[in-house]
Amino acid sequence: MPSAPLAPLLIGSCEPFSGKSAVALGLARQLSQRGVSIAFGKPLATALDEEAPNGTPTDSPLLDADVRFVGEILRLPAEQLLPSLQMQQASSAHERLLGGDLTPGEPFAALQRRLSQESERLVLLEAAGTLSEGLLFGLGLAQMARSLQAPVVLVHSWQDSRSADALLEARQQLGDLLAGVVLNAVNPELMPQLRQEVVPALERLQIPVFGVMPRSPLLRSVTVGELGRRLEAHTLCCHDRCDLLVETLSIGAMNVNAAMEFFRRRRNMAVVTGADRTDIQLAALEASTQCLILTGAGEPLPQLLSRAEELDVPVLKVEHDTLTTVEVIEAAFGHVRLHEAVKASYAMRLVEENCRFEPLFERLRLPVPA
Incomplete structure (x- = not known):
């Protein structure tokens, strides 16, 4: 009997440049260490790539540059890089707005069919930069999570306790599909207080916290x-x-x-x-x-x-x-993509040192490493 397909995992944020790609890389490496094969994609493209990881022209005109970079770092073959469904740009947004049809359409249905066949790989999907971004294309974070019944990991930049407002809004939109959050770009001096006081407070509000990561000059470089x-x-x-x-x-x-x-x-x-x-x-x-x-x-x-x-x-x-x-x-500073190998290596180390994803792995019913 064939294995049941693995539920995909969405990685989102409440605001742009919160560190989604960094956490995706670190999480993917931990999955690899557990023997879990992954595929990676970004349904709403923000910057198209013209070449596949091996340097040859890609078959898909909608291969996002972030997907290409993650594939290179993780050494994923082309078949494990999912093409984007839609390009986020002014012209396509204008067309969608005038057309009045906000459903994701056939490309999303094709993605659902692909996911239904993935019994050996865990598919990581990087969502748009905010909770509302992508709604015009039917590709908002909560829309995709509900359609795919995919748990969501949120990566959220933390300044002070007012930063909790966005997480509460996300919890309201996602409900039980919010698997947990990673608090990122935290002032290193505040990390002990966050771990001792803020993390338990968030978890009492049904917002599980997988990790607290310090602000990094290198990753902001x-x-x-x-x-x-x-x-x-x-x-x-x-x-x-x-x-x-x-x-x-x-x-x-x-x-x-x-x-x-x-x-x-x-x-x-x-x-x-x-x-x-x-x-x-x-x-x-x-x-x-x-x-x-x-x-x-x-x-x-x-x-x-x-x-x-x-x-x-x-x-x-x-x-x-x-x-x-x-x-x-x-x-x-802090508003450029994670497209340098030295940054990627450092990001994976930060995730390994500061995040604990075992509750997520249990929820996804992943195999326990021997």
Whole structure:
């Protein structure tokens, strides 16, 4: 007699960039360690990928870039990567709105048929960024959970006790389908209090907590290349080093002695300073600087670029003023996708160290490891 299909598992959030992909990776690795084969998909695509994990063109025009990345990290073959059902973009949303038909349609029915045949794999589905996102396509988190009868793991950024409001709303929408939550991006100083006071309080409200994960500068970091793209910058040197990760931002507007002392206390910086401040630029190069971002009129001196080349530090020149440049950079931190291998490895370790999914595994009726 064939085995009954495994119920899929939805991974959602109440707000974008809460850490769904990080938790999905960590959870998938723990499942793999238990001998559970998985498939991974993202029903509502946000950024399409043009290549499959092996570098060849994908058969599906709706393979999400996040799905491709998770597949690469977990070394999943193509048949274990599920194509998205719909692309989230203004034109398709406009078409859906004018058409008035908010049902997910045949693509969702095809997904249901695929899931009904999955008796050997657990299918992880990453939902949209909020509780309401995707409703226009019939792919809201609660809609999919009810249609698929899929338990949901929520990943939620935690600031203070006011953050519980969104979890209570999720509990109201999902009911017993809310399997539990992971509290993410927590101030490390608050973690003991959360574990001792907040976690028991949430569980008394029927919100099980699988883990509490600290805020991580590395996971919030952004590549030099991404900063350059957002700033529309011109890269003056070290084009091959644009994969460096920037964790912090420093503004070089003080005198050079104060700047040197300040830079010594920072790590993996992007330093924003005027193109005419060669003294600050040279001081920054001797610290933990991942890139220099120069604003204002003028060009850097040749000796500055020569020193930057020696130290492999990219130098970017922007047309924006310093204030605008800083605003763009600050908006990037914590709002980029988890598409670097070093981030993925660190995320999986964080999940392993801070999350306990045994109650979830029991609910999913997964095999107990020998």
